[in-house]
Amino acid sequence: MTVARPVLLVEDNELNRDMLARRLKRAGFEVLTACDGQQALDLMTSELPAVVLMDMSLPVLDGWTACRMARQDDRIKHIPIIALTAHALEKDRLKAMDAGCDDYATKPVDFPELLDKIKTLAAQGAQR
Amino acid sequence: MSLRRRLTLSLVTILILYAVNVGTHFWGSYARNESMIAYRNSVTAAQLSTEVEQLLNDQRQQILVLSTLRETTEDQLDGEELIQAEGQLEDIGNKIAMLGKLSHEVTQAHYQKLQQSSAILLAGWLDFYRRYNDPDYKADMDDPLPYLEASQRLKELEQRQAFIAVQRANIIDRTIALTDRITVIGFFASILLTATLGFFLVRYTNRSLKRLKTGTQQIGSGDLDYRIENIDDSGELGDLAEAFNDMSDKLRNAMELVSSARDSADEANAAKSMFLANVSHELRTPLNGIIGYSEMLHDELADDQQVDRGQFQRDLEKITLSGRQLLALINDILDLSKIETGKMGLHKEDFNPGEIMHQACDSLAPLLRDNANELVVTDFGELPCMHSDAAKFRQIFTNLLSNASKFTHGGAITVSARVLEATGQQSQHDHLEITVQDTGIGMTPAQQGRIFDAFVQAEASTSASYGGTGLGLAICRDYCELMGGTIRLKSNAGKGSTFTVLLPIGSASGHAAA
Secondary structure (H helix, E strand, C coil), X not given: CCCCCCEEEECCCHHHHHHHHHHHHHCCCXXXXXXXXXXXXXXXXXXXXXXXXXXXXXXXCCHHHHHHHHHCCCCCCCCCEEEEECCCCHHHHHHHHHXXXXXXXXXXXXXXXXXXXXXXXXXXXXXX | CCHHHHHHHHHHHHHHHHHHHHHHHXXXXXXXXXXXXXXXXXXXXXXXXXXXXHHHHHHHHHHHHHHHHHHHCCCCCCHHHHHHHHHHHHHHHHHHHHHHHXXXXXXXXXXXXXXXXXXXXXXXXXXXXXXXXXXXXXXXXXXXXXXXXXXXXXXXXXXXXXXXXXXXXXXXXXXXXXXXXXXHHHHHHXXXXXXXXXXXXXXXXXXXXXXXHHHHHHHHCCCCCCCCCXXXXXXXXXXXXXXXXXXXHHHHXXXXXXXXXXXXXXXXXXXXXXXXXXXXXHHHHHHHHHHHHHHXXXXXXXXXXXXXXXXXXXXXXXXXXXXXXXXXXHHHHHHHHXXXXXXXXXXXXXXXXXXXXXXXXXXXXXXXXXXXXXXXXXXXXXXECEEEEHHHHHHHHHHHHHHHHHCCCCCEEEEEEEEECCCCCCCCCCEEEEEEEECCCCCCHHHHHHCCCCCCCXXXXXXXXXXXXXXXXXXXXXXXXXXXXXXXXXXXCCCEEEEEEEEECCCCCCECCC
């Protein structure tokens, strides 16, 4: 199954960003990439991606703040966001969900599980 | 005054009052007794006097009758009558002697006179009886003088006795009244004094105990600063209050100690928890690369497509790089653990510090490039050879430079080094001074104060934005101290930081070969 709209990958670590982008492309997604929270918000507004994969520890504008801002923006508040972070404690998960993320995945990424989450949320997002 | 002394004093006072009461009571009893004896004596003496007077009168009448009879008749007194008459005279003499026994010293003179006159009278009468039958005896019993004199003396004695009895009775009456008054006054005085003493004792004890009670309640309710003020008791209760205040002090100190120990334990615990979370975060980032690239390459190999060997090799290098990062991180953690347990030693050797610094700058070039920082390096060629731990020197410099790169974006990082000659006063040896200056985010004074502590970063959110475990500077400081040097920090929030390291050059001399 492919998704009509692109997936936005927000990640400041170049190595991880390239790796995940390539894997997502191999899985059949169109992939957009951003390096910080501000870029992510700009791309969400202009490209309206199907799903956002968001690292939380970002320069310029961190992931939590970017999520909150996205949720207050009528144009993009429907776009599902999956938090993608190396912060792996329960309180980190709660913090991400609190900021407005729809789901949460820890690094190192379990790729098949991540694909399931993207597909589920993309389907839900399409219905919103 | 102490409580015991007060109690003893009260008790003694009450006992003395009681003794005074008992004494006056006995004195009164004695006086009454004396009065009774005197009264009884005077009554007896009065009766006796009357009796003697009567007897003297009777005897005189009898003798006057007998004298008349002797002149007019020739009747003789028989032996029996004579004995009877002599017995009567002896009886009178005895009674007068008894009067003498009843008389006091003050009436003794009157009695003596009575005795003399009565002795003459009675002797005359006895002579009359004895010679009554003697026809030659010329009795002259009409002369009333001896009788009158004895009678007069008797009356005088009687009057004197009555006067003395009255006088004595008056004195005794007054004594009784006085002792009664003393008894009553003593009784009421002891009641009053006992009540007063009791009142003051109770009030004093009560006041002190109340203060103690208030203090106990205050301390009990958690007010450890409460102290019992105005301790004016010098005795047991005062001591108790002092001991109580002492106890409060010690309790408060102990509580403060416990509280600060708990606070620092909590702080250390929180720091360790945060450290663990950071370590977990830092371990996961390179692991993500390792696992991700490995899985991806695996998938690509599984595909039927032709593998791009160049790309494949570059991807494998990324796995290796991530693995090295992971290793460096684990080494940092182990190093710090070693330092903390005191097991970190020095491996001294001769080395060229400039060379090591150049190598470190080269290895950090990618990071500098990523954050668009310009590196300004002074010439290290003239630096002398050092005799110290080269690996630790490298790590200190690398940590400082990588920190400067990490917390600076689009700025300049200046590295300089120079030799400080031994001045003899402040330092005994030549030192190498290395300065790493950046134009990055800097730190507030409060952050500067704890930045060298293990597990601490300037802000809890720092690791989120900049990564790192908060171990680098802790390791730098510990290594500097281990090598006999120091590390200093000057920083302005928003303007940048300057770290200055001062390390002894060691025994190696001469300029290092380039």
